[in-house]
Amino acid sequence: MTRHATFPGAAAMRETGRLYALGLDVIRCIPKRPFQFREFIGQFWFIASVSLLPAALVSIPFGAVIALHLGSLTQQIGAQSFTGAASVLAIIQQASPVVTALLIAGAGGSAMCADLGSRTIREEIDAMEVLGVNPVQRLIVPRVLAAMGVAAFLNGLVSVVGVLGGYFFNVVMQGGTPGAYLASFSALAQLPDLWISEIKAVIFGFVAGVVASYRGLNPGRGPKGVGDAVNQSVVITFLLLFLLNLILTTLYLQVVPPKGA
């Protein structure tokens, strides 16, 4: 007989446990054949199409703000020549993966969660299980992989657009030297920075996909339950993202020595 413990916070821990369980299930089901290629392509295209333009539009002001801030800061301490170096680091390592993940969770994840949620309350998922098809392998794996894939590509786009935005504002608005901005890129930044940026984006994509799927598969009752689930999936993803970002950044700074140190 299974008994549910009833101490304060037990429900929250149970939910967390089930979220992790789904994450593990997804990883376990990834190598299982047949891979749902059409579902994967469809989801990839969908997530990319809803998050591509917003991501580009968000990354311009994001890069600009960082460049402007750093520009005035470096002017104060007399290190203008390092403006480009610092802003490229900030954009690639921090801003880009986070912006990417926020958009994937906000634009792609919410739609994914709503879709799965309405399928759940219409008993489609139950029907699939009864027909002997594992919904995690059939529906969730392609979605999570698509979120990870789009995150990897989008991260590249956001980095480039962000750096361009920073360059434009630094050079045009603050009268920075174009050559110095570009030349200082490699003063502080190194190749592992690019790697950690991509790794972060892929992990964030995984989290966004799993959280959206989890809330979609376990919505409350009725249409309102689905609405609440979508809302929660976005909020939970955001919270997890920033926590994960902190952990990954700390680890990276400990493991990879900064350039020139």
Add this chain to the structure above:
Amino acid sequence: MGVEVVVEDLSKSFGNQRIWQDVTLTLPAGEVSVMLGPSGTGKSVFLKCLIGLLKPESGKILINGIDLVRCSERQLYETRKLFGVLFQDGALFGSMNLFDNIAFPLREHTRKSETEIRGLVLGRMDMVGLAGAEKKLPGEISGGMRKRAGLARALMLEPEIILVDEPDSGLDPVRTSYISQLLIDLNAQVDATILIVSHNINLARTVPDNIGMLFRRELVMFGPREVLLTSEVPAVKQFLNGSRIGPIGMSEEKDEATMAAEQAHAQAGHHDGSTEDVRGVVPQLQPTPGLPYREAVRRRKDRVMRIIHTLPPEARHGIVSSLDAEDRLRYGIGVR
């Protein structure tokens, strides 16, 4: 022949809310059974427990010697292949048209070629009266059509146990009769074990071989149709007649005061909601002429005649009076 489903001491709750407890029954192999019960007594939950979509807290569900409550996930998925389930709204996949929906189980679990699949699917669609609607999406058709498409899909893998959740909800009486006939014909053709969850009295009186009833978190009774149809148990009697007089209230529990007040109203000539006493054994639906004999009838008759001495007198009378001369000879009962 279908598979026997044995349920022992099954209990299910959500949080602190007990849905039902200590449900013990056996769905005899190849026979049609109906589970009755007022709305909200956990009939659908019972059905979902049988296929392992919900986990009961205690008890056993034995199918081919496998306990679905405690088996591994792999065994569960294997056992589920025996099942065909018709959900309340059909549970069709919204993104696929009817043809793809019905072909889904074949494409997933068999290595049949597309032409073979096409033939099988069109055959089934014709059987449930959906010929010509292959390209329609589930959102574009009526509830009754969705239900029939759901049934066609549930039957694709030739299941040995068919579970049907409220086949009549949202259907008019005529369409309900057609679905009932379809289920009986199906039983005659494939000899599968069928469990129908419903609160439709007409269906309960004419379709099943066995009837059970859930009420107040318990299985009130389960047995041969004659037993329930002639029962004197107040809840069963009230439910069959659709009367307001009796232990079933608008909410789950009805208190003594309300019962007394309603009784007084009825005695003063107030209509109690029912039309006439419909209890009694009525003839059962027969397979459409031309279809094979329904083996379940013979098996059930043998089984019931073995336990007839344990049944209440009204049921006994109902059973004996439904026997024809040949049966009487076979079971050694004198012609009265």
